Amino acid sequence: MMNVGQWLTRVRKESPLVHNMTNVVVTNFVANGLLAVGASPVMAYAKEEVADMVRLARALVLNIGTLNETDVEAMLIAGKAANEANIPVIFDPVGAGATAYRTETARRILREVNISILRGNASEIASIAGEQVRTKGVDAGDVQSDLVDVAKKAALMFRSVVVVTGKDDVVTDGERIVIVSNGDAMLTKVTGTGCLLSSVLGAFAGIGDDMMMSSVAALAYYGVAAEKAAKQAKVPGSFQLSFLNALHETSAEEVDQYARIQGE
Amino acid sequence: MMNVGQWLTRVRKESPLVHNMTNVVVTNFVANGLLAVGASPVMAYAKEEVADMVRLARALVLNIGTLNETDVEAMLIAGKAANEANIPVIFDPVGAGATAYRTETARRILREVNISILRGNASEIASIAGEQVRTKGVDAGDVQSDLVDVAKKAALMFRSVVVVTGKDDVVTDGERIVIVSNGDAMLTKVTGTGCLLSSVLGAFAGIGDDMMMSSVAALAYYGVAAEKAAKQAKVPGSFQLSFLNALHETSAEEVDQYARIQGE
Amino acid sequence: MMNVGQWLTRVRKESPLVHNMTNVVVTNFVANGLLAVGASPVMAYAKEEVADMVRLARALVLNIGTLNETDVEAMLIAGKAANEANIPVIFDPVGAGATAYRTETARRILREVNISILRGNASEIASIAGEQVRTKGVDAGDVQSDLVDVAKKAALMFRSVVVVTGKDDVVTDGERIVIVSNGDAMLTKVTGTGCLLSSVLGAFAGIGDDMMMSSVAALAYYGVAAEKAAKQAKVPGSFQLSFLNALHETSAEEVDQYARIQGE
Numbered sequence: 144m145m146n147v148g149q150w151l152t153r154v155r156k157e158s159p160l161v162h163n164m165t166n167v168v169v170t171n172f173v174a175n176g177l178l179a180v181g182a183s184p185v186m187a188y189a190k191e192e193v194a195d196m197v198r199l200a201r202a203l204v205l206n207i208g209t210l211n212e213t214d215v216e217a218m219l220i221a222g223k224a225a226n227e228a229n230i231p232v233i234f235d236p237v238g239a240g241a242t243a244y245r246t247e248t249a250r251r252i253l254r255e256v257n258i259s260i261l262r263g264n265a266s267e268i269a270s271i272a273g274e275q276v277r278t279k280g281v282d283a284g285d286v287q288s289d290l291v292d293v294a295k296k297a298a299l300m301f302r303s304v305v306v307v308t309g310k311d312d313v314v315t316d317g318e319r320i321v322i323v324s325n326g327d328a329m330l331t332k333v334t335g336t337g338c339l340l341s342s343v344l345g346a347f348a349g350i351g352d353d354m355m356m357s358s359v360a361a362l363a364y365y366g367v368a369a370e371k372a373a374k375q376a377k378v379p380g381s382f383q384l385s386f387l388n389a390l391h392e393t394s395a396e397e398v399d400q401y402a403r404i405q406g407e
Numbered sequence: 408m409m410n411v412g413q414w415l416t417r418v419r420k421e422s423p424l425v426h427n428m429t430n431v432v433v434t435n436f437v438a439n440g441l442l443a444v445g446a447s448p449v450m451a452y453a454k455e456e457v458a459d460m461v462r463l464a465r466a467l468v469l470n471i472g473t474l475n476e477t478d479v480e481a482m483l484i485a486g487k488a489a490n491e492a493n494i495p496v497i498f499d500p501v502g503a504g505a506t507a508y509r510t511e512t513a514r515r516i517l518r519e520v521n522i523s524i525l526r527g528n529a530s531e532i533a534s535i536a537g538e539q540v541r542t543k544g545v546d547a548g549d550v551q552s553d554l555v556d557v558a559k560k561a562a563l564m565f566r567s568v569v570v571v572t573g574k575d576d577v578v579t580d581g582e583r584i585v586i587v588s589n590g591d592a593m594l595t596k597v598t599g600t601g602c603l604l605s606s607v608l609g610a611f612a613g614i615g616d617d618m619m620m621s622s623v624a625a626l627a628y629y630g631v632a633a634e635k636a637a638k639q640a641k642v643p644g645s646f647q648l649s650f651l652n653a654l655h656e657t658s659a660e661e662v663d664q665y666a667r668i669q670g671e
Numbered sequence: 672m673m674n675v676g677q678w679l680t681r682v683r684k685e686s687p688l689v690h691n692m693t694n695v696v697v698t699n700f701v702a703n704g705l706l707a708v709g710a711s712p713v714m715a716y717a718k719e720e721v722a723d724m725v726r727l728a729r730a731l732v733l734n735i736g737t738l739n740e741t742d743v744e745a746m747l748i749a750g751k752a753a754n755e756a757n758i759p760v761i762f763d764p765v766g767a768g769a770t771a772y773r774t775e776t777a778r779r780i781l782r783e784v785n786i787s788i789l790r791g792n793a794s795e796i797a798s799i800a801g802e803q804v805r806t807k808g809v810d811a812g813d814v815q816s817d818l819v820d821v822a823k824k825a826a827l828m829f830r831s832v833v834v835v836t837g838k839d840d841v842v843t844d845g846e847r848i849v850i851v852s853n854g855d856a857m858l859t860k861v862t863g864t865g866c867l868l869s870s871v872l873g874a875f876a877g878i879g880d881d882m883m884m885s886s887v888a889a890l891a892y893y894g895v896a897a898e899k900a901a902k903q904a905k906v907p908g909s910f911q912l913s914f915l916n917a918l919h920e921t922s923a924e925e926v927d928q929y930a931r932i933q934g935e
Contacts, residue, residue: 168434168450170696170737174862179907184862185766186696189739192772199769209434211453211477213739238449241463244456332655334438334448379443380651387908391860432698432714473698475717475741502713505727508720596919598702598712643707644915 147402148395150347150360155181159201159349163342164188164218166208166237169335172383176339179390182346190217194224201349203230204342205256207248208237215248222256231259231348234303235341239263240270253301259354261297262306262341265290272297291320304354306344308337312362314355314406321359321406325366327373329382336386340365363402368393370401411666412659414611414624419445423465423613427606428452428482430472430501433599436647440603443654446610454481458488465613467494468606469520471512472501479512486520495523495612498567499605503527504534517565523618525561526570526605529554536561555584568618570608572601576626578619578670585623585670589630591637593646600650604629627666632657634665675930676923678875678888683709687729687877691870692716692746694736694765697863700911704867707918710874718745722752729877731758732870733784735776736765743776750784759787759876762831763869767791768798781829787882789825790834790869793818800825819848832882834872836865840890842883842934849887849934853894855901857910864914868893891930896921898929 160183165173170186177184187196190213197203203225205218225232234256236249249271253261261268274293291313298305298317307313312323330336340361347361348354371393372385424447429437434450441448451460454477461467467489469482489496498520500513513535517525525532538557555577562569562581571577576587594600604625611625612618635657636649688711693701698714705712715724718741725731731753733746753760762784764777777799781789789796802821819841826833826845835841840851858864868889875889876882899921900913 166450167431167695168438171435171699171862174696175907175911178860178862185769186694186737187766187770188737189772191740192770195770195772209450209452212455238451241449242451242456242459244453244459332442334435334442378652378655379439380648380655383439383651384648384908384912387911388906391906391908430714431695432702435699473714473716476719502715505713506715506720506723508717508723596706598699598706642916642919643703644912644919647703647915648912 146399147360147363147404148399150351150357151364151398152395153350154346157350158183159346160185160199161202161204161342161345161349162187162197162200162221163204164193164214164221165204165206165338165342168208169338172335173339173342175387176390177342177346179387180343180346188214188217190220193217193221197221197225197230198228200230202233202345204233204235204345205252206235206237206338206341207245208338210245210248218252219255222252226257231345231354232256233260233262233341233345233348234258235338236261236263236267236271237338239267246270258301258303260306260344260348260358261301261303262308262344264337265293265307265309268297268305268307269293272300291315295320304358306358306362308340314358314362316355319355319406321355321404323359323362323366324403325363325370325401327369329373330369332379333383333386359404363404364393364398367398367401410663411624411627411668412663414615414621415628415662416659417614418610421614422447423610424449424463425466425468425606425609425613426451426461426464426485427468428457428478428485429468429470429602429606432472433602436599437603437606439651440654441606441610443651444607444610452478452481454484457481457485461485461489461494462492464494466497466609468497468499468609469516470499470501470602470605471509472602474509474512482516483519486516490521495609495618496520497524497526497605497609497612498522499602500525500527500531500535501602503531510534522565522567523612524570524608524622525565525567526572526608528601529557529571529573532561532569532571533557536564555579559584568622570622570626572604578622578626580619583619583670585619585668587623587626587630588667589627589634589665591633593637594633596643597647597650623668627668628657628662631662631665674927675888675891675932676927678879678885679892679926680923681878682874685878686711687874688713688727689730689732689870689873689877690715690725690728690749691732692721692742692749693732693734693866693870696736697866700863701867701870703915704918705870705874707915708871708874712870716742716745718748721745721749725749725753725758726756728758730761730873732761732763732873733780734763734765734866734869735773736866738773738776746780747783750780754785759873759882760784761788761790761869761873761876762786763866764789764791764795764799765866767795774798786829786831788834788872788876788886789829789831790836790872792865793821793835793837796825796833796835797821800828819843832886834886834890836868842886842890844883847883847934849883849932851887851890851894852931853891853898853929855897857901858897860907861911861914887932891932892921892926895926895929
């Protein structure tokens, strides 16, 4: 339906620097994943330098998976600097809904920083948007309300592209809706695959102005790579390795061929 | 001698949420290891949220491998909240004996929090219990005093099940003694295998009330998986991957078949 | 030209404890890498214990990849304790030149601690030495001035052995120059290979007094292992695993056979 592979080609050609402020569980995996994609990762957390660092980058990724007050203050500084410099900010509200502190911090970041792309699972997005939902730890719980409606509501509320990932991924800017149906359940057996996806959304956002389409392209690519890896590896240790390989090996042509995208 | 495989079956069925406050070296490996076991990992460190998070969990794992004052304060908050909610707390005093700060912090945690399972190597447990021993960094040194006696003494002193791991693992509640002899020396070639074991002890403790037997079952399972992995991989990079795979693939039947357990 | 393999033999025999204060992205990889080499890693960051810990170690490695004020203060304490105890200090100024904070912090550490070995890429070393150069994030930019001159200048300025890594590695104490030409471009596809190299330089420095020769030996070994791994793995996920295996498997004889070393 749309030529999504070209986004991957451009990411690999331009190798955008992505500034990640992410959690301590996934830093290594995110850095290696971005390298495998063909982007350039940098991690920097100190309030003394994040504004300087983000100005060198093409995208900023904020992830509250192991948040603390010091890091949140630095995220706000980096986010505002990114906003001033017109650098897209991707926000991954890991575990929002699990504790009041996470939910409130997520809302604070959304209030003080203009977020270009908000990515989470259904329960995280619902809890931020004020829907009644309960999460178990940082994994997805059940969302009662209709997923697309929640995504649209959040997009309008936060004036952001919203990406709700799950078996099918929903992408919306509040008006348009696109569903991406690539991926594999093995992704849930390796920690940080959601966090890495948020950083990959950053890499793709860094090379273009259409956050909606860059997100769709990133999701299709990521899912196609996961499908490729799952053909080679059925157990979690091997899958993690195969997935990093697949992120490197998946071609633009394969993305175009295997992408399952519905919508506008 | 005892039906230990059934514990693994229950862990996989119930997928207990394990709240880990562990060190920055091993977070990724611990999260992936718990996923491979079939449990649900969560990491959270902020004093603002740890009490809320631990109440969602079935076990709390405290690990001082890269301790600092901020994290220790949060560990005490989480530990006390776990005690109030009757959630088992597993404590891994990484490197106790190596520096005064670690030894004192380990004792402080044991004083202020009721620990269900204390797991360490011989030198860590001995140093906490006041035996004369010298550790080299965070690895095991030589322990002069008899290992079982030290374990029993620590168990009575801290009113905890004590697990001393090494070539043979000692499990005691101060009266009963069980020796588990599974495992492989390759475990010493990969960082965090002790830390992950502590978190696996947490997963098993989370589904039952008998900390002694859940620990024996976890040790047997972990050791059998290591033996399985060591058959496939003789070098450290490959072993780490094979071990994650083996944690996923090892069946309850294999645990029952290959467990080497002596004692009551 | 020189018998470099013997250094590896000694590292494996003595298994020096290396105290690493490194960044959150690479801690796991560095620990596993040092184990694969045959050394003993320890990570400790708290100001309360770093002086005690470093006195147990044979080398201290400081790495500012994800620096913050708390860690920098602790690095200074550890560095001074190492100096007093005559323990070599290796410094990796990750990202110096990318932000003012990094450059200034790197200079501060070099001012307050006697560094035995300073290792960085060309742009990092040039920016610390006051050369005009621009880095993109933490990766190497273009260096206008002649690389060997910059390395020599830095060595004299900081009274340190300086190792500038790239396609060819330059080692100098300000007078002697040695060029090591082993390695493979796959090293740039895995995060933390520079950080791990700094820690391996620490392991080799820990067993001898000639920082110049221990560095040459470490570089040759590391590069030969990378070449070996690159023969088995052409994609980043697999390369990371193969490289850890190769660090374990590479023999002293292979280092002597394949080392490409020029200079005095």
